[in-house]
Amino acid sequence: MGVYFGFAVLEGVLAMAIIAINLLVCATVYLHKELRGITNYLIVCLAVADLGVGALAIPFSVVLSMEYTLCFYACLFLTCFPLVTTQFSILLLLVIAINAHLKIKLPNSYAMHVKKVWVMILVAFCWLLSLLIGLSPMMGWNRFQQYAETNNKTLAFSFPSERAAFVVIARDIPYGRFLSKVYSKRRNFSYNEIHEGHLVPCSFTSIFSPEYLVYFVFFTCTLLPLAAMLGIYADLFRVVRGHFRSQALWPAKRREIQMARTLFLLVGVFCVCWGPLHVIYCVQLLCPRCQRYESLDRLAVLLSHLNSLANPLVYALRKKDFALALRSVFLYRVLRWPRLKACCCSRHKVHPQA
Incomplete structure (x- = not known):
């Protein structure tokens, strides 16, 4: 009982932190017009998916960890919803990688070919595809x-x-x-x-078969998009290394290169957070008689949810203008600090002798 209680408390704290930081990301982009670029719009969409994880997927996961006896189709809905949010995050990371690739490889025609309306349509398609993939067990695959x-x-x-x-x-x-x-x-x-x-x-294993979790969810819907992302970033860094360093455009493209590295780091964080859980599913499929450790399973689930908190933190720490905007919204909109004090401090830094 103590393990269940500790897991529920950790998940509750993590859920509140995820909701708070991702709401702050959405509010920052809404309040600061200079941040309303296509890449930041995609980051906001990723924050919305992470909000779904904090508000719904984590409470559902706590219920699933208790292994209560429920109606089959009610349990099926609880298990399918986390699949939808996870699949949307994967597809959106793929869209972000394609956008970064086009932005660096086509510097002159990027604005002409990539429009915000088209990107939003593509995001809506990602939601639709995620719903079809995540809710496929409700159509009979259970x-x-x-x-x-x-x-x-x-x-x-x-x-x-x-x-x-x-x-x-x-x-x-x-x-x-x-x-x-x-x-x-x-x-x-x-x-x-x-x-x-x-x-x-x-629970996940009582509703879904190991073959479904490994062959469809992991191999098809997770590894294939991740392999495509790795290929895109590999080609992107190859283009950067062989082209921009030999031309005068290199200083102007340094910001885009830094952004590409940040987005690649997001993909790495996703792999680290979700990898252990998928490895556990693979072990259960290949070795069904192997001993299971419930504490290890819950730790893997907790680590997968930690990804929704790591996404905005990585993006804020790697991007200075976004970090300054986040701090500004948190201090002056949330904590209601007076702006006069900040102005005086900034003047003191600019004119230290005054």
């Missing part, structure tokens, strides 16, 4: 059939069984119990029989 057979209720995914799933979910909403009873009578389903067949211990 262990529902396995639990149905365990309870001697072999329910194929036919039209009536989908209605039966609706009956189970409907009982938890207002007037849902009345509607579920009426619907079960119309479809010749017993309410108690359906309900008992849908109760499962709620």
Whole structure:
């Protein structure tokens, strides 16, 4: 019980920190017009995804760590939502890498080819694709059939069984119990029989098979975008090393190169934070009889959530103008410090003899 409580407390503190820092990032870009570039807009979209992690994914993760007995489809929604936010972060990091590549490789025609409207459309497409990938288990790629057979209720995914799933979910909403009873009578389903067949211990491994978590989530939806990002950044740094250092454009492009390194660092942080969790899933698939350590699993989950806090911190520490804007919003908008004191201090620094 102490391990559960400690994990829940750490996750709660981390969730509040994630929400606070990412809200500060969004407010900074909104209040400072000079920061409203395409790259910063993409960083704000990444902050919105991280807000979803802090506000919803982490509370869902705490519930999943307790392995409560829940309705199968309620548990399925809790497990699918973190997949959506994670997949959106991966796709958005890929879009950020492509944007940095175009900005450095096409310095003269970048503004003509890349428009904010097109970038926002691409971000919306990333959200749509993330929803399709993350919610794919709700379309049938789950262990529902396995639990149905365990309870001697072999329910194929036919039209009536989908209605039966609706009956189970409907009982938890207002007037849902009345509607579920009426619907079960119309479809010749017993309410108690359906309900008992849908109760499962709620966790990632109870809902998703190891093959799904490794082959689809890790290999296909994570490693492929990350490999594309690494290829883009490798080509970008090759172009920088072989072209800009030999021309007069090198001083003017130093800022863009620094930005590219910062974005590459974001990709590295993502790999470090999410790598251990995917390694655990691979071990569970390749060695199902190996001993599991719950504390190690929770530590990997905690590290994956830490990525949502590291993203804005890395970006702020590596970009001086963004860091100054963040500090300004925090001091003068959040803490309500008087600006007169800051002005006097700045004047004292500029004119130390005054």
